[in-house]
Amino acid sequence: MNREDFTILQQDPNLIYFDNSATTLKPKKVLEKITEYYNQYTANAHRGDYDNSLRVDEEYEKVREKVQKLIHNPSTKEIVFTSGATDSLNMVVFGFMRYHLCPGEEVLITKAEHASNVLPWMRLKEETQIEVNYIPLENHQVTIENVKKSITPQTRVISLAHVTNVLGDERPIQEIGKLCKERGIYLVVDGSQSVPHLPIDVQKLGIDFLAFSGHKMLGPTGVGVLYGREDLLEQLVPTRLGGGMNASFDSEGTVDYKSLPSRLEAGTPNIEGVLGMGAAIDYLLDVGLETIHQHEIELKKYAVERLSQIPNLELYNKDIENGMIAFNIQGVFSQDTAVYLNHYHICVRAGNHCAKILKEDLNIKNTCRISFYLYNTKEEIDELVRVLEKSEDIFKVVL
Amino acid sequence: MDPNVRRQILLDHYQNPSHHGLTEDPEYIKINTNNESCIDNLDILYKIKDGVIEDICFDGEACAISTSATSIMIEKLIGKTVEEAKELLKNYEAMINEESYDSEILGELNAYDEIYRQPNRKKCALLPFESLKKVLNQIEK
Ligand SMILES: Cc1ncc(COP(=O)(O)O)c(C=O)c1O
Numbered sequence: 293m294n295r296e297d298f299t300i301l302q303q304d305p306n307l308i309y310f311d312n313s314a315t316t317l318k319p320k321k322v323l324e325k326i327t328e329y330y331n332q333y334t335a336n337a338h339r340g341d342y343d344n345s346l347r348v349d350e351e352y353e354k355v356r357e358k359v360q361k362l363i364h365n366p367s368t369k370e371i372v373f374t375s376g377a378t379d380s381l382n383m384v385v386f387g388f389m390r391y392h393l394c395p396g397e398e399v400l401i402t403k404a405e406h407a408s409n410v411l412p413w414m415r416l417k418e419e420t421q422i423e424v425n426y427i428p429l430e431n432h433q434v435t436i437e438n439v440k441k442s443i444t445p446q447t448r449v450i451s452l453a454h455v456t457n458v459l460g461d462e463r464p465i466q467e468i469g470k471l472c473k474e475r476g477i478y479l480v481v482d483g484s485q486s487v488p489h490l491p492i493d494v495q496k497l498g499i500d501f502l503a504f505s506g507h508k509m510l511g512p513t514g515v516g517v518l519y520g521r522e523d524l525l526e527q528l529v530p531t532r533l534g535g536g537m538n539a540s541f542d543s544e545g546t547v548d549y550k551s552l553p554s555r556l557e558a559g560t561p562n563i564e565g566v567l568g569m570g571a572a573i574d575y576l577l578d579v580g581l582e583t584i585h586q587h588e589i590e591l592k593k594y595a596v597e598r599l600s601q602i603p604n605l606e607l608y609n610k611d612i613e614n615g616m617i618a619f620n621i622q623g624v625f626s627q628d629t630a631v632y633l634n635h636y637h638i639c640v641r642a643g644n645h646c647a648k649i650l651k652e653d654l655n656i657k658n659t660c661r662i663s664f665y666l667y668n669t670k671e672e673i674d675e676l677v678r679v680l681e682k683s684e685d686i687f688k689v690v691l
Numbered sequence: 692m693d694p695n696v697r698r699q700i701l702l703d704h705y706q707n708p709s710h711h712g713l714t715e716d717p718e719y720i721k722i723n724t725n726n727e728s729c730i731d732n733l734d735i736l737y738k739i740k741d742g743v744i745e746d747i748c749f750d751g752e753a754c755a756i757s758t759s760a761t762s763i764m765i766e767k768l769i770g771k772t773v774e775e776a777k778e779l780l781k782n783y784e785a786m787i788n789e790e791s792y793d794s795e796i797l798g799e800l801n802a803y804d805e806i807y808r809q810p811n812r813k814k815c816a817l818l819p820f821e822s823l824k825k826v827l828n829q830i831e832k
Contacts, residue, residue, distance in 0.1 A: 625758075628808065631754075631809075631811075646729070658730055
């Protein structure tokens, strides 16, 4: 779909980009928005009284409304611009949880989480003696039964990726959200791999905090979102202090912070990033997230059907309905496979996908990962299949 | 080097690496390569006594380039003095980085003399030598 909107695909017709879980290509509209800002109304945000500055404010705040539409939440106060999912998750852990969890209280995650949803918790554990425990995976996936079994009287937080970046499995967030509500547990969701690919309704899902990145949804790098329930964000202690977030302060050290969300956006924001992300959201909503989701599912079905016929190929997540395929060529290290595919301009990711503790659960340490997006096609899959079918000469190519 | 010869050397060492398999012997110093690379995960164990490398062995998961380079490096190093190991290291790094080097002392390691054409694989070819550097630093402390 929509390939003509992506300059990179027009300029390099041989490129087969299958690494959309890492980052996505950018449509012209996003780049146009960024250059529009620099060419037509460069100015800082929240600062001036001249036309261009007001225009920046207006454009910047409009993006909050776009995010609002994207995740179906009612208040723009609940949307904070960050530098990305990693930044958002760190803010939740060090600005909120640090002040709300007591020694011995428990955070539940899984071994399939991205480093950005593991390491901040580990640090907090070191600093405040909280417990970090793992919900056991069933066939690599989270089940509501295992969530129930894992919850103890000490459980205060459940922090999970909505969709993982390893196998692309979707977690039953709505059911988990209900459980959390009943038991007064905070639900933190890493939406890095879900917000770009599925329709999301934070309220229906019962999410307290949601983190995601612009660059994985057609937007620029270095920008993302933290959604938080207003009553919780009110208590989130700013982890960065500076201009734009204070109303007043004096030499005695009395500081008065601005209201939400500005309080949590210290310093000159990534204005081009926010505006670019806004254009990306418009684009996604125009195409329709359900349409994108269905397109990816269809591509995967097609790919699995064809790839299953290649005898020396191992597919790890055939049955998971999404746009991600994890595989290996038997007896070949995943990185060698990725280098081989690169020879044919096919971009895939090899590795453990930053979920380093998953290997303790999964017997495969490294995989090649294909992840689709709206612009991928069945023809590209045909080319992938053609190349993998003749992979007996892989070492002729990679060595 | 003829590309077919080159490929055959690498493939032989990848598919049948030398000194593959770890030992529990406490006299060996273990260096893991995971720090240098997110994906190649090799344990390389060195037994160095009185300035001589008596034995090396390794195990783990890594790509064809890293694995074969490790196997060849080990064959070249066993029985050598620490000084000779440093000389080998220096010349190998020079070759990978397209500087002048003595190809004579590199032997089969010359098979990596065109790795610079694939910059993303230089790290793989250097991986075992990073571990060698670490172990040499450790014993000098
Ligand atoms: C599941 C998941 N969480 C978090 C992140 C971190 O995103 P970023 O690096 O954009 O902050 C990623 C990106 O790789 C991811 O896939």
